[in-house]
Amino acid sequence: SKSKMRESAGSLRAFSRAMPDDKENDMKTDELIAIDFHTHAEVSCCQGYDHFGDEFDRAADKYFGSDRRPTIAETVAYYRERKLGLVMFTVDAEAQIGRRRIPNEEIAEAAQANSDMMIAFASIDPHKGVMGAREARRLVEEYGVRGFKFHPTVQGFQPYDRFAWPLYEVIAEYRLPAIFHTGHSGIGSGMRAGGGLRVANSNPMLLEDVAIDFPDMQIVMAHPSWPWQDEALSLCLHKPNIWIDLSGWSPRYFPPQLVQHANTLLRDRILFGSDFPLITPDRWLADFEKAGFKPEVVPLILKQNAMRLLGLQA
Numbered sequence: 001s002k003s004k005m006r007e008s009a010g011s012l013r014a015f016s017r018a019m020p021d022d023k024e025n026d027m028k029t030d031e032l033i034a035i036d037f038h039t040h041a042e043v044s045c046c047q048g049y050d051h052f053g054d055e056f057d058r059a060a061d062k063y064f065g066s067d068r069r070p071t072i073a074e075t076v077a078y079y080r081e082r083k084l085g086l087v088m089f090t091v092d093a094e095a096q097i098g099r100r101r102i103p104n105e106e107i108a109e110a111a112q113a114n115s116d117m118m119i120a121f122a123s124i125d126p127h128k129g130v131m132g133a134r135e136a137r138r139l140v141e142e143y144g145v146r147g148f149k150f151h152p153t154v155q156g157f158q159p160y161d162r163f164a165w166p167l168y169e170v171i172a173e174y175r176l177p178a179i180f181h182t183g184h185s186g187i188g189s190g191m192r193a194g195g196g197l198r199v200a201n202s203n204p205m206l207l208e209d210v211a212i213d214f215p216d217m218q219i220v221m222a223h224p225s226w227p228w229q230d231e232a233l234s235l236c237l238h239k240p241n242i243w244i245d246l247s248g249w250s251p252r253y254f255p256p257q258l259v260q261h262a263n264t265l266l267r268d269r270i271l272f273g274s275d276f277p278l279i280t281p282d283r284w285l286a287d288f289e290k291a292g293f294k295p296e297v298v299p300l301i302l303k304q305n306a307m308r309l310l311g312l313q314a
Helices: 002-007 009-016 054-064 072-081 104-113 126-143 162-173 192-196 204-213 229-238 256-263 281-288 298-310
Strands: 034-040 084-089 118-120 148-150 177-181 218-222 242-245
Touching (some): 034 281, 072 104, 084 104, 104 126, 126 162, 229 242
Parallel strands (some): 034 084, 084 118, 148 177, 177 218, 218 242
């Protein structure tokens, strides 16, 4: 309940400011096959589905070959049946797209109710500036949110834009991870003028200033960063607070240099992510088995690296 979450806010503040390895969580990692670091909330239970901007959905459905729109509860049930953990978030693109976001509180409450296998991240449009920073602090302290999600292409900003700094400052203060979409975007693909969305906003090199100015914020570059895969690998090798999640692509299409680095120099900072519901973990995991990852690296990617990043205990 909300009252219970507020009662725990004091203890949450105490461990949220500690290093990630000092955190505690109810996630029963020993009972989970893997932790999917990249899943989307699609339908709000209290608001239904906002059909404004349906043309973006149709373009994404065509690009990914999927038209799934599960509720949060349906997604949780899907992952629970498969003994998979998940990190879930929405994307707050109200300023750029005009679509009403799914409440971050709704996702956080679902994570509280399913804390043995689910963690909530929040999404706040960085254009909201100080107001967004206030919301971020409230979500961490009152709702136990454990990270944040950004999509520079869909949200219409560049990661180093200074109006995002107040929000980054809160994330860094609590030493929480932030996921940034990188590379090509299926959202807008094939639409007239790409729906007005700028793929260039998601060049991973635009994250370098953020990584330098906020070394206590762990940055996860989402997806194989085509057409900037080499830039992403270089940035990850150079900045120890940068990670890569492998969502949004079937592993059968991963660039060879990404697999090579995941097997060697970056084996400790690569994360399993599916991009559900656009790509299912069933498909991703089946293709992952044949993608050339070393046996000793597989458990790191599927679960152990995510546990370390999220501060989860075995």
